[in-house]
Amino acid sequence: MNPLIIETAKSVIASSAPLVFAGIGEMFTERAGVVNLSLDGSILLSAMAAFAIAFLSGSLILGFLGGMLVGMLIALLVAYGAIALKQDQVAIGFVLTLLCADLSSFIGKPFVRKPGPSVPHWPIPGLVNIPVIGRILFDQDVLVYASYAVILVAWVWLFYTQAGLRLRSVGERPEAAFARGIAVNRVRYLYTALGGALVGLAGGGYSLSVKLGWSHRHTAGIGWIALAIVIFGGWHPFRVAFGAYLFGVLKSVGSLLQPGFPNIPTQVFQAAPFALMLLALLLVSGDREGLARRLPKPLRAIVQALLAGRPPAGLGKRFEQG
Amino acid sequence: MKIQLRDIYKYFGPVRANDGISLEIESGVIHGLLGENGAGKTTLMKILSGYQSADRGTILLNGRPVHFRSPADAIAAGIGMLHQDPLDVPAFSALENLALGSPGGPFLNRARARRTLETLGRRFGFSLDPDAPVSSLTVGERQQLEMVRLLALGVRVIILDEPTTGISAPQKALLFQALHQLSQEGLAVIFVSHKLEEVQELCSRVTVLRQGKVAGELRAPFATDEMVSLMFGQALGTYGRRPIPLGEIILQVENLTVRSPRLELNGVHLTVRAGEVIGLAGLEGSGQRLLMLACAGLQKPHGGRIILGGQDVTGRPYTTFLRHGVAFVPAARLEEGLVPGLTLREHFALAGDTRGFLIRWDEADARAAQMIADFNIVGQADTRVEALSGGNQQRALLALLPERLRLLILEHPTRGLDIASSRWIWHRLLERRERGTAILFTSTDLDELVEYSDRIVVFSGGKMSAPLETSRVTVEELGYLIGGRGL
Numbered sequence: 001m002n003p004l005i006i007e008t009a010k011s012v013i014a015s016s017a018p019l020v021f022a023g024i025g026e027m028f029t030e031r032a033g034v035v036n037l038s039l040d041g042s043i044l045l046s047a048m049a050a051f052a053i054a055f056l057s058g059s060l061i062l063g064f065l066g067g068m069l070v071g072m073l074i075a076l077l078v079a080y081g082a083i084a085l086k087q088d089q090v091a092i093g094f095v096l097t098l099l100c101a102d103l104s105s106f107i108g109k110p111f112v113r114k115p116g117p118s119v120p121h122w123p124i125p126g127l128v129n130i131p132v133i134g135r136i137l138f139d140q141d142v143l144v145y146a147s148y149a150v151i152l153v154a155w156v157w158l159f160y161t162q163a164g165l166r167l168r169s170v171g172e173r174p175e176a177a178f179a180r181g182i183a184v185n186r187v188r189y190l191y192t193a194l195g196g197a198l199v200g201l202a203g204g205g206y207s208l209s210v211k212l213g214w215s216h217r218h219t220a221g222i223g224w225i226a227l228a229i230v231i232f233g234g235w236h237p238f239r240v241a242f243g244a245y246l247f248g249v250l251k252s253v254g255s256l257l258q259p260g261f262p263n264i265p266t267q268v269f270q271a272a273p274f275a276l277m278l279l280a281l282l283l284v285s286g287d288r289e290g291l292a293r294r295l296p297k298p299l300r301a302i303v304q305a306l307l308a309g310r311p312p313a314g315l316g317k318r319f320e321q322g
Numbered sequence: 323m324k325i326q327l328r329d330i331y332k333y334f335g336p337v338r339a340n341d342g343i344s345l346e347i348e349s350g351v352i353h354g355l356l357g358e359n360g361a362g363k364t365t366l367m368k369i370l371s372g373y374q375s376a377d378r379g380t381i382l383l384n385g386r387p388v389h390f391r392s393p394a395d396a397i398a399a400g401i402g403m404l405h406q407d408p409l410d411v412p413a414f415s416a417l418e419n420l421a422l423g424s425p426g427g428p429f430l431n432r433a434r435a436r437r438t439l440e441t442l443g444r445r446f447g448f449s450l451d452p453d454a455p456v457s458s459l460t461v462g463e464r465q466q467l468e469m470v471r472l473l474a475l476g477v478r479v480i481i482l483d484e485p486t487t488g489i490s491a492p493q494k495a496l497l498f499q500a501l502h503q504l505s506q507e508g509l510a511v512i513f514v515s516h517k518l519e520e521v522q523e524l525c526s527r528v529t530v531l532r533q534g535k536v537a538g539e540l541r542a543p544f545a546t547d548e549m550v551s552l553m554f555g556q557a558l559g560t561y562g563r564r565p566i567p568l569g570e571i572i573l574q575v576e577n578l579t580v581r582s583p584r585l586e587l588n589g590v591h592l593t594v595r596a597g598e599v600i601g602l603a604g605l606e607g608s609g610q611r612l613l614m615l616a617c618a619g620l621q622k623p624h625g626g627r628i629i630l631g632g633q634d635v636t637g638r639p640y641t642t643f644l645r646h647g648v649a650f651v652p653a654a655r656l657e658e659g660l661v662p663g664l665t666l667r668e669h670f671a672l673a674g675d676t677r678g679f680l681i682r683w684d685e686a687d688a689r690a691a692q693m694i695a696d697f698n699i700v701g702q703a704d705t706r707v708e709a710l711s712g713g714n715q716q717r718a719l720l721a722l723l724p725e726r727l728r729l730l731i732l733e734h735p736t737r738g739l740d741i742a743s744s745r746w747i748w749h750r751l752l753e754r755r756e757r758g759t760a761i762l763f764t765s766t767d768l769d770e771l772v773e774y775s776d777r778i779v780v781f782s783g784g785k786m787s788a789p790l791e792t793s794r795v796t797v798e799e800l801g802y803l804i805g806g807r808g809l
């Protein structure tokens with residue numbers, strides 16, 4: 001197979017890992033019925049924190065843990081504001097987005113463009129020798145392998161465990177969950193925190209691996225993409241992951257094409273993936289039936305299966321027990 | 323197991339939902355809890371099953387006081403409740419609903435849930451699709467599923483809140499049979515209803531609630547008069563239907579075809595005159611709703627003509643129909659009729675003169691106050707509509723209609739209402755008829771159709787019968803026609 005394609009696929013997988021973490025994290029949060037809208041700010045602040053901690057301590061592990069802690073604390077703020085203080089989740093999330101972004105620039109000043117530690121490359125012995133697949137999937141770093149695990153575990157968790165069933169019930173119909181003895185708001189806190197930790201991991205993934213180092217607004221925009229990917233993915237782990245990889249493909253196609261079109265400003269190629277993602281989102285959340293009807297028969301079922309999915313019925317709704 | 327409720331009080335602001343209720347329930351008995359809408363039945367049962375806490379009062383199980391902090395507590399003590407609107411997760415399959423909250427290991431055990439559903443289903447003759455999402459099941463089936471779930475959890479007391487609303491006749495028969503079976507097996511069954519006949523048919527004891535208090539206790543056989551006077555505190559007056567001369571032609575439907583994804587209604591001819599009441603009979607989903615929507619201008623016909631007051635309005639927008647004095651009152655009061663979240667006063671502001679830039683709050687307030695008094699709505703101007711009871715929502719909907727109407731189309735105008743409210747609603751409707759408004763309405767209650775219609779048309783599978791003169795048709799004949807015979 002064309003080595004260029006293999007290299008591109010490999011880099012798409014690698015560069016999409018943080019987006020997978022963030023998307024699956026937010027998916028967990030939303031499955032519990034809470035929207036953590038602060039993702040764009042959370043990722044920035046946790047990327048900064050992870051880099052700063054790793055830079056100062058020299059420990060990657062501490063860096064990642066620090067990033068996850070930051071993500072988790074921000075998420076808990078959202079949960080606390082929404083559940084305990086009964087405030088609007090969207091408003092809290094939005095304010096936190098702005099606040100965390102500014103905070104990351106302010107606190108991160110001393111670390112701008114400093115060379116720092118990075119996650120080492122670690123091909124998995126044996127698996128890496130599988131033709132084609134091995135080079136794409138298993139010639140990566142630990143972070144990428146963790147992203148595979150997160151996708152799989154999320155899927156099993158949601159659909160094959162009692163805990164996952166409880167989680168889904170809380171997001172779908174909290175009254176019914178309560179009636180069955182489930183502590184609705186505790187579950188909501190728990191998964192908001194878990195989702196936030198994954199979002200924090202995504203931040204660390206950028207500053208310590210995918211987009212090494214720290215600079216002003218280092219990851220700006222990614223959080224919104226992650227939020228869109230959750231919708232695109234219909235709150236299903238596989239499809240959320242697919243959305244993350246799709247975004248990666250769009251980005252790398254942009255950078256591959258760019259040298260061929262010297263007349264087009266580079267900003268167009270940088271912005272195009274965002275626009276295309278928006279388009280994909282429109283297709284998915286718009287008139288799905290109509291879209292499916294217009295496609296040739298064989299494609300129809302595939303597209304329908306791909307596009308099936310709707311938000312948890314209790315998403316964003318407050319729950320107070322009688 | 324013996325349940326005693328002692329001096330239960332529960333107030334919602336000024337509303338005394340339960341005002342010192344004491345009650346005893348024994349095993350092996352189907353115990354009826356009868357009362358009109360708003361009597362406090364649901365509140366009391368929610369307290370007994372742990373969904374709400376009482377302001378005051380005690381619950382004794384076998385003589386020992388218990389405190390339920392959640393429904394799960396009550397279930398652990400053996401008390402389970404089936405809510406009027408089944409409290410399940412619509413997006414889940416039947417199996418997932420069964421598994422949710424049932425004891426077991428860390429993994430979701432679909433096989434075990436399947437076995438439970440099969441065994442218990444077989445015992446009661448329920449056949450439920452285990453894998454389809456519950457949202458695709460009928461209310462009756464969802465009720466069966468909830469029953470299976472509670473029994474699988476081992477409850478010994480099962481409470482059913484208005485279980486026959488919205489279920490089919492065969493489902494009702496199956497339900498009653500299952501309830502008999504359960505009581506014979508020694509369970510206590512509490513059957514909450516506002517329908518006299520059902521309580522008479524099923525229960526051996528009944529407690530009647532009125533305005534949050536126990537109005538009386540009866541044992542079978544029950545005398546209807548006695549039940550009615552306990553429920554309402556007085557005998558019911560009938561408003562009666564005066565014969566009136568019919569006026570000019572209001573509505574002409576000619577060879578109408580209307581399609582929905584599931585059904586096609588075709589070949590409909592109908593002429594309606596001022597002051598005439600036409601009852602639309604038939605099983606739900608036989609085409610009545612399509613005709614109503616088309617006549618209200620809410621759905622474009624595929625063929626034929628609709629003529630209002632001599633003018634062809636086929637295919638014209640809804641606003642044209644409104645201008646011609648047509649109004650539609652849907653059965654889904656909160657979904658289609660009212661705006662949840664808005665208060666009564668805001669509804670009157672919306673329904674009133676909306677031409678200016680600023681809201682005429684003074685006018686809206688005056689109108690709200692007048693209508694609340696006029697229509698006996700139990701609520702204040704600043705009550706949100708979703709907080710009103712079903713009967714009061716229906717009154718509000720009627721109060722919001724324009725003064726002058728030529729054609730009033732009503733979908734199940736008295737569904738879920740008690741006898742007194744239904745009569746009152748019809749009293750107001752018949753008043754409009756005397757002022758020349760023509761009325762089209764659907765109902766599944768044959769007595770209501772026969773009592774209030776001048777003519778009845780019967781729908782079956784997208785076909786409409788020729789109009790029948792009500793004076794020449796009996797409830798039995800109507801039943802045959804609805805069953806699809808003779809069309």
Ligand SMILES: Nc1ncnc2c1ncn2[C@@H]1O[C@H](COP(=O)(O)OP(=O)(O)O)[C@@H](O)[C@H]1O
Pocket residue numbers: 334337338339357358359360361362363364365366709710711
């Ligand atoms: N959560 C609530 N908030 C305010 N009022 C309520 C609430 N629940 C019930 N009510 C009021 O309490 C009264 C009794 O209601 P309910 O127990 O539902 O009666 P029933 O089931 O007999 O129709 C009604 O007037 C109702 O409007």
Ligand SMILES: [Mg+2]
Pocket residue numbers: 363364365483484
């Ligand atoms: Mg009730």
